Amino acid sequence: MVVKVYGPEYASSKRVIVCLLEKEMEFEVVNIDLFKGENKSPDYLKLQPFGLVPAIQDGDYTLYESRAIIRYYAEKYKSQGTELFGKTMEEKGKVEQWLEVEAHNFHPPLYTLVLHTVFSSKLGITPDQKVIQENEAKLGNVLDVYEERLSMSKYLAGDSLSLADLSHLPFGHYLLNGAGKGYLIRDRKHVSAWWDVISNRPSWKKVLHLFPYPT
Numbered sequence: 001m002v003v004k005v006y007g008p009e010y011a012s013s014k015r016v017i018v019c020l021l022e023k024e025m026e027f028e029v030v031n032i033d034l035f036k037g038e039n040k041s042p043d044y045l046k047l048q049p050f051g052l053v054p055a056i057q058d059g060d061y062t063l064y065e066s067r068a069i070i071r072y073y074a075e076k077y078k079s080q081g082t083e084l085f086g087k088t089m090e091e092k093g094k095v096e097q098w099l100e101v102e103a104h105n106f107h108p109p110l111y112t113l114v115l116h117t118v119f120s121s122k123l124g125i126t127p128d129q130k131v132i133q134e135n136e137a138k139l140g141n142v143l144d145v146y147e148e149r150l151s152m153s154k155y156l157a158g159d160s161l162s163l164a165d166l167s168h169l170p171f172g173h174y175l176l177n178g179a180g181k182g183y184l185i186r187d188r189k190h191v192s193a194w195w196d197v198i199s200n201r202p203s204w205k206k207v208l209h210l211f212p213y214p215t
């Protein structure tokens, strides 16, 4: 059964797609136009009751929350494609830790920055410079921790690529493409080197080719 990914154009869905590509999995996509409210249709809400993308359908099995989906497939297809979830419980623990850091420390300030920069006009948001500055400072503090970590290991969870690194790609991409905040990455030597390694993965290049980010 080929897994169906709903709403592939959007950042959280790209978190799933880049991992499916790394796991060498076939997938199909079902477009959901957020700006037409297709994520609020009764049929879609049956799949994702919060009306967010992505959701996946894999035969009778359905799942939503992108970080849950990538954990599921990384485990289910552990011996296929790139190893993304650690080889030991200790390695897996570190992957889980950095996945949580991405979700709860990295993502929130970056999401707000993206709303007030990349998507402000599409969403009818008046960019609030105070909000932008506050969240830029919060994200900078987070990236200072990353800088320290990445001065000691090539990837966040250790010396191998993992879900934790890939999970940063969709929204991190906006920093350098559209938000005009690439210096948050580029001014940090180890973070910058890490970003070059993960964003140059063929899997991520393919995601950007298949689903170009909004202009």
Ligand SMILES: N[C@@H](CCC(=O)N[C@@H](CS(=O)(=O)O)C(=O)NCC(=O)O)C(=O)O
Binding pocket: 010, 011, 012, 013, 034, 039, 051, 052, 053, 054, 064, 065, 066, 067
């Ligand atoms: N925690 C969820 C977040 C999903 C989410 O917020 N998706 C956005 C699109 S994007 O921010 O990932 O591009 C959405 O559906 N937004 C629609 C809405 O907020 O109504 C996940 O990771 O799956």
